Amino acid sequence: MAKTKIVLPIPTDAELEILTVLWARGASTVREVHEVLVARKPAQYTTVLKMFQIMTEKGLVVRDDSERAHKYVPARPREWTQQQLAGNLLTRAFAGSAASLLVGALGSKRATKAELAQMRQLLEQYEKEAK
Amino acid sequence: MLETALAWTLLHSLWQGVVVGVGLALALAVMTKAEQRARAAALSLGALGLAFVVTLGIVWPQEPGVARVVRSTGANGVAGSGMVVEGFAYEAMLPYVVPGWMLGAGLVLVWRVMGWWMVRRMQRTGVCVVTPEWQERLARLRERMGVTRTVELLESSLAQVPVVVGHLRPVILMPLGLLANLPVEQVEAILLHELAHVRRADYLLGMLASVVETLLFYHPVVWWMARRWRMESEHSCDDLAVEVLGDAGRYAAALIELETLSGLSHQPAVAATGGDLMQRIERILAPQKGTRAPMGWLVSGALLLTLTAVLAMGQAAKPLPEGSPYQKWVTVDVVYIIEPAEKEAFLKLKSDEEREQFIKQFWERRNPTPGNPGNDVRDEHYRRIGYANAKYGGKVAGWKTDRGRVYIVNGPPDEIEVHPNRGTEMWLYRSLKGVGENAVFTFSDAGHPGEYTQQGPPTLIKK
Numbered sequence: 001m002a003k004t005k006i007v008l009p010i011p012t013d014a015e016l017e018i019l020t021v022l023w024a025r026g027a028s029t030v031r032e033v034h035e036v037l038v039a040r041k042p043a044q045y046t047t048v049l050k051m052f053q054i055m056t057e058k059g060l061v062v063r064d065d066s067e068r069a070h071k072y073v074p075a076r077p078r079e080w081t082q083q084q085l086a087g088n089l090l091t092r093a094f095a096g097s098a099a100s101l102l103v104g105a106l107g108s109k110r111a112t113k114a115e116l117a118q119m120r121q122l123l124e125q126y127e128k129e130a131k
Numbered sequence: 132m133l134e135t136a137l138a139w140t141l142l143h144s145l146w147q148g149v150v151v152g153v154g155l156a157l158a159l160a161v162m163t164k165a166e167q168r169a170r171a172a173a174l175s176l177g178a179l180g181l182a183f184v185v186t187l188g189i190v191w192p193q194e195p196g197v198a199r200v201v202r203s204t205g206a207n208g209v210a211g212s213g214m215v216v217e218g219f220a221y222e223a224m225l226p227y228v229v230p231g232w233m234l235g236a237g238l239v240l241v242w243r244v245m246g247w248w249m250v251r252r253m254q255r256t257g258v259c260v261v262t263p264e265w266q267e268r269l270a271r272l273r274e275r276m277g278v279t280r281t282v283e284l285l286e287s288s289l290a291q292v293p294v295v296v297g298h299l300r301p302v303i304l305m306p307l308g309l310l311a312n313l314p315v316e317q318v319e320a321i322l323l324h325e326l327a328h329v330r331r332a333d334y335l336l337g338m339l340a341s342v343v344e345t346l347l348f349y350h351p352v353v354w355w356m357a358r359r360w361r362m363e364s365e366h367s368c369d370d371l372a373v374e375v376l377g378d379a380g381r382y383a384a385a386l387i388e389l390e391t392l393s394g395l396s397h398q399p400a401v402a403a404t405g406g407d408l409m410q411r412i413e414r415i416l417a418p419q420k421g422t423r424a425p426m427g428w429l430v431s432g433a434l435l436l437t438l439t440a441v442l443a444m445g446q447a448a449k450p451l452p453e454g455s456p457y458q459k460w461v462t463v464d465v466v467y468i469i470e471p472a473e474k475e476a477f478l479k480l481k482s483d484e485e486r487e488q489f490i491k492q493f494w495e496r497r498n499p500t501p502g503n504p505g506n507d508v509r510d511e512h513y514r515r516i517g518y519a520n521a522k523y524g525g526k527v528a529g530w531k532t533d534r535g536r537v538y539i540v541n542g543p544p545d546e547i548e549v550h551p552n553r554g555t556e557m558w559l560y561r562s563l564k565g566v567g568e569n570a571v572f573t574f575s576d577a578g579h580p581g582e583y584t585q586q587g588p589p590t591l592i593k594k
Contacts, residue, residue: 016257020288023307024259039260078288078307085289097246098253101341103333103364104294105324105386110394111408119387119412126416127380 008075009058010084018051019060023078027064027071136191138228140183143190147182148352151175155356165366172360173336179353180343232349239348243341253304254296257288265310269303272319275375276326284322286310292393293321295328298335306393313388320385323375327368337361362407369415383415457486463530465493467540468512515539525581533585534558537572544572556583559592567591 011019021036022028028036030049037043052072055061061072074081085091099108111119155175162168261269261284269284280301287304296302303325310318328334340357347353373379390408461469461477469477473493480486494509495501519535520528529535537558538544544558556574563570569592574583 013256016288017259020257020259020286020307023288024286036260040258081288082291091249094242094245094249097242098249099246101243101246101250101334101337102294102296103328103337104292105321106292106390106393106408107365108292109407111390115409116387116391116394119383119390119409122412122416123380123383123387126383130380 008060008084011055011060011081014051015055015058015060016081018048018055019074019078019081022061022072022074027073029069029071033072133191134229136187137232139190140187141228141232143186144179144183144347144350147186148179148347148350151178151182152352152356155359159359165363165370169331169360169363169367172356172363173340176340176343176353176356176360179347179350179356180339183346235348236345239345243345250296253287253289253294254302258285258304259287259307261286261305261310268315268319269322272322272326276323276330276371278326278330280329282326282329293325293389295325295334298332298338301329301334303329309389309392312392313385316381317385317388320372320376320382321389323372323382324368327371327375328364330371331364331367333364333368336364365411366414369411373415379415383412386412386415457483460490464516465512467536468497469493511542512539515542523583527582532583534574534583537585554580555586560589563589569594 017037018033021033025032025036030052031045033052034043034045034048037048052061056063056072060075062075064071064073096108152175155171158171159168162171265284269282273282280299283300283302285302285304286307286309288307290304290306292306293309294304296304303322305318313321340360344353344357369382373382376382386408457477461474477486477489480489494506497508498506499508500506515538516530519530519532519538523529523532523535523538525532530539534556541560541563545561546559548557548559550556554576558572558574560566560570560572562568566589570589571592572589573586575586576583
């Protein structure tokens with residue numbers, strides 16, 4: 001029998017925001033998520049509640065009824081969604097352009113395992129000499 | 132005319148880039164601190180951007196006639212005068228330079244705007260505020276780094292590595308999970324690096340750099356300068372973070388752990404923009420070399436000043452002071468009869484005495500009776516100007532019109548044929564030096580009644 005692959009829809013911006021809160025804070029109630037959202041910009045509790053209902057229907061979040069307060073968890077870990085979001089051909093084409101504008105602690109090119117090992121060695125040596 | 136001016140500006144940018152590039156290379160060799168080098172690179176990029184604008188401003192208002200010469204290859208329209216196409220080899224390229232540049236710059240612009248739009252999206256979507264604990268930690272770190280602007284710290288599902296976005300209201304975006312998975316100490320070390328970027332206004336500088344990179348997208352020296360600036364900026368931020376943190380080892384450890392974590396998420400590698408981590412770690416952990424001449428700043432400052440001076444003098448045509456009679460002489464009186472070489476020589480003169488001398492010799496060369504006080508050629512030339520201004524003047528001064536120009540250069544035609552119903556006027560010259568026998572100029576005012584424009588180069592008819 002063929003393996004069924006569950007294809008989840010790409011979250012809208014509003015849905016992504018809610019998912020982000022869940023990924024960041026872990027399983028949360030609607031009220032808890034609403035509190036976090038409001039810290040950044042105004043949001044009605046009823047709107048957030050409705051969003052959760054829609055997202056449950058879409059399969060983006062799963063409701064955990066085990067405790068008295070109903071908590072929600074994301075259906076997929078964040079890495080999966082990141083893949084989906086980045087997988088778009090258009091975003092890939094311009095990702096380099098975005099990267100060239102961003103400044104940060106790391107560049108976009110990842111170090112190899114060998115390089116990481118070398119760096120750790122350098123660090124060890126440094127700590128030894130510092131003593 | 133804008134297109135010609137733009138073409139010349141683009142061509143000038145080639146040597147300007149080389150000159151500033153050499154200056155930067157020298158400065159980098161002399162300077163020891165990453166902060167100084169970053170500043171030198173940024174200034175060099177700015178200098179090239181400025182040079183572009185300034186050159187355009189200088190070249191644009193010059194010689195309205197040159198445009199026509201460049202367009203009509205063969206320059207038969209103005210016989211035997213000074214309006215010969217200038218002898219550069221790359222004259223032939225001029226028609227392609229501007230369209231090519233517009234295409235390239237346009238594509239690069241689209242690419243950059245899309246990237247910028249993605250960056251904006253990162254600031255607004257898929258973000259989550261951090262706990263009050265982290266807000267407090269950030270506030271204390273801000274103080275230590277000397278950042279006065281309010282900085283927001285957010286967790287982001289779109290950011291793959293920690294980044295800073297925005298200048299007026301900067302935001303630090305931490306990829307989800309980092310705050311939970313890294314020791315607090317290490318996160319703080321990373322935040323110090325980000326705050327260093329905020330302190331140095333690197334986001335804003337990066338946007339300005341990308342403006343220059345777009346305008347001069349074709350210039351390899353610009354690519355090098357931009358890359359160098361980004362690299363030295365990263366090093367500067369590392370230096371600042373280590374200084375505030377007080378422990379190079381801890382800082383290096385934080386970067387290594389961050390890199391390890393980021394590597395685990397198997398994100399597709401994109402073209403590198405940040406510094407090479409290996410190089411940075413080596414630099415952070417390397418014992419401080421003895422500082423070379425603290426005069427480094429002074430020396431490179433002097434170098435850059437000399438370069439700017441060279442650039443300013445190197446401009447092909449240094450404009451005479453506005454309103455000076457010599458300015459008028461070269462741009463109005465003799466504009467149609469002066470040779471390019473003569474004009475170049477005249478513009479290089481520094482004193483009015485020299486200019487007077489030049490003008491004397493200019494007319495003497497053309498004097499049919501050399502040595503005699505009277506100069507018929509000069510007298511006739513000015514008579515023609517007067518006539519052209521009186522007869523062909525209208526919205527535009529007579530000497531500037533097509534008929535005026537042809538009259539001034541060639542003198543009165545032997546025959547004139549006017550067709551009022553057709554709106555054309557034809558001038559016949561029986562013999563025109565450099566053109567031939569029975570040369571006919573056709574002027575038409577179709578489309579703009581009263582203003583006669585020349586319809587192409589003169590034709591030779593058989594009589």
